[in-house]
């Protein structure tokens with residue numbers, strides 16, 4: 232079963248990570264658009280290539296819908312902690328993402344100046360200068376790093392063939408440490424190939440990348456819902472906590488969800 236957001240503006244939902252979080256889905260409401268095809272993605276497999284996408288909400292529609300929602304929330308005394316770009320895929324693939332970020336900041340400042348703007352992204356478009364400048368305006372950039380080894384990155388995240396882990400790390404370095412890394416730990420068998428990104432070899436490689444990136448926080452979690460690929464197993468909380476300890480021993484912050 233897949234989980235898709237059926238609206239452009241959704242929630243607010245209570246999020247353990249982001250508090251009272253009002254979501255913005257810049258992707259279509261009926262299918263996922265992403266530059267990755269992660270084997271664990273709650274939105275299901277990537278069936279439509281990003282270049283064939285249609286039905287993205289317009290910049291004007293996003294701003295109008297967001298303003299309407301924020302006005303309602305203000306009249307109800309319902310204060311968001313975060314306005315969060317998430318939803319059915321990778322938000323930075325929206326061609327008007329930089330303009331939408333500007334509108335969102337202006338609306339946040341008008342209605343709830345204390346709310347944070349958060350972006351959940353896979354970091355695949357940070358090398359694009361306009362996208363990067365827009366991301367740098369967010370309060371929290373939460374960027375994905377699920378592997379320290381190239382082969383594992385391709386097995387788990389299934390990016391386009393020419394997008395390497397090294398390129399993703401270069402993109403993460405643009406933030407100069409002002410970012411949050413989120414890492415999904417899983418194991419199992421995919422296409423008759425066993426994998427496990429929690430082995431000592433995998434975590435050592437991942438940790439060495441974290442030490443270069445120097446994020447302000449590392450969010451560690453495992454699967455909580457059904458995944459599109461069969462044969463994926465969740466990592467127990469105790470093991471996730473051991474990994475978090477390993478991160479904290481280096482002086483970085485880590486939290487398990």
Ligand code: SF4
Nearest residue numbers: 265267269272320353
């Ligand atoms: S990056 Fe996110 S949206 Fe894209 S496939 Fe992976 S989990 Fe799904």
